[in-house]
Amino acid sequence: MPITTCVFDAYGTLFDVAAAARQAAAEPDFPQLQGTWATLAANWRQKQIQYTWLRAVTGAHTDFWEVTQNGLDWSLEAAGLAGDDALRERLLALYWELQAYPEVPAMLTALKEAGFNTAILSNGSPGMLEGCVQSAGVGAVLDDLLSVESVGVFKPHSSVYDLVGKRFDCASSEVLFVSSNGWDAAAASGYGFETVWVNRAGEPMDRLPWTPQHVLNDLTTIPDIAKG
Template identity: 75%
Template sequence: MPITTCIFDAYGTLFDVAAAAREAAAEPGREIFAEHWPRVAQDWRLKQLQYTWLRAVADAHTDFWEVTQNGLDWALEASGLEGDPELRERLLQLYWELSAYPEVPQMLADLKAQGMNTAILSNGSPSMLNGAVDSAGIGALLDDVLSVEDVGIFKPAASVYELVLKRFNCAPDNVLFVSSNGWDAACATGFGFTTAWVNRAGEPIDRLPWTPQIVLTDLTGIPEETNR
């Protein structure tokens, strides 16, 4: 069946999750943080993801904003920076204003020109996602922003992917699902979506029962892939 609907993970896929730490590190007076920001950004993202998985299997759901704060607190303490509350607040503020990757607006515009449905499907809470979409100025290029808060469990639970089918009244093989998380793309393959993994860092494929069907280094080629 033809692809009619292109669905994107948000954080790390459309929005650069390292941007908050990188931008804070460039601000005047943050010379100490500038020495640590790459590790903080990496730890922050890793713990954020780990906490979503742990909460899902432990049936202890909370919204993504709390998970994001928890991950940052761990990352700051791991780098010996937990004693700077102003830095913490600044990083959290910047997370609401994450930069989109440079190819995102044109890529989405090309999809809309092809007549594709376009949407975000994310662990993010609705307010966080709306803030990022507004900051990036891409709202007019998206038909919807879907959040796991509608089902109360994080990815890769099947009920999250089902939100796409309900919203767009389509079959799984009408969907191209795009994520920068290899595990997310793999599990979406298992659900029945056609999947693309945006592997910007050149990481190995996760050892899971399924694999992404398409592997790209950025989002530029996504409009082409909808014609498979």
């Protein structure tokens, strides 16, 4: 079946999750991030994602804004910065308006001009997603922002991937799903989507029971892949 619908993970895929710590480190108020921001950003992301998986396994769902704060608090403590409330507030504010990767607007515009359905499918809460989409100015080229909040469990639970077919009334084989998270792309392959793993960092492929069909360094050629 030809692809009709292109669906993107948000954090790490369209939006650069390291941007919050990198940007704060460039501001004069936060010299404590000099030399530490990259580790802080990596720990923040790792703990945030770990907590989503652990909550999915135990059925203890909460919204992504809470686990984002939980991950940050762990990471600030690990960096010796627990209790630095000004830094914490600034990082959280920046997370609400993360930078999109530079190729994102043109890529999404090309998909819309070619007639594809376009959407985000994300762990993020609706408010977080609206914040990033607005800040990146890509709201007009996305048909919908699908959040796990409507099913109450995080990725990669299959209920999350179900949201796409329900919203666009399409078969899983008509969906091109794009994620920078290898595990997300892999699980979406297992679900039945055609998938792209955007592997900007050149990491090894995760050893899971499913394999993404495409591996790219960035998002530039997504419209070509969608057209088949």
